[in-house]
Amino acid sequence: MTKQRALFLDRDGVINHRIIGGYVTSPSEFVLDADILPLLAMAHNAGYILVVITNQQGIGKGLMTLDDLHAVHQQMNSLIHRHLGFQINHIYACTSLASENDPRRKPSPGMLLDAIEDLDIDPSASWFVGDSITDAQAGRAAGVHTVLIGQHPENAADIVVADVGSVPASLLGNLHGRDDV
């Protein structure tokens, strides 16, 4: 059976506005970045599954609960569904503190590797879009193609773009030449 292709997405700074130095602890603090919607739509239409890969150490710090995180993610999917008629398929979150050296916490690739195994994903046909260097590091360690958003060195990822709206949709069609998409 053909393995699945995934568009992996970091959450804060990619799907929603990042709260500098803080955490999105409640649905009302989750502000969707509408500029990501066209990429989500194209990926969905091209048959990619959408998988969020997010560090959320605000839980490890006791600033929010797992229930808070679930409520934020319900809000995320409800907003995306309202705009596009579909949702993020899977969400992987690492709630450990940075100091715990959890192999799932980015820049380690654990969450990506878990998803690749759980969902039978072909990493070489998949992309990870993030806004932190640690996203690209995790992506490279997991063998997926990488896109970085923001001010980064050109060689920090396969593709570096200035903002969310500049991620080239062509990346979704450039792999493995499937002609049924």
Ligand SMILES: [Mg+2]
């Ligand atoms: Mg981010």
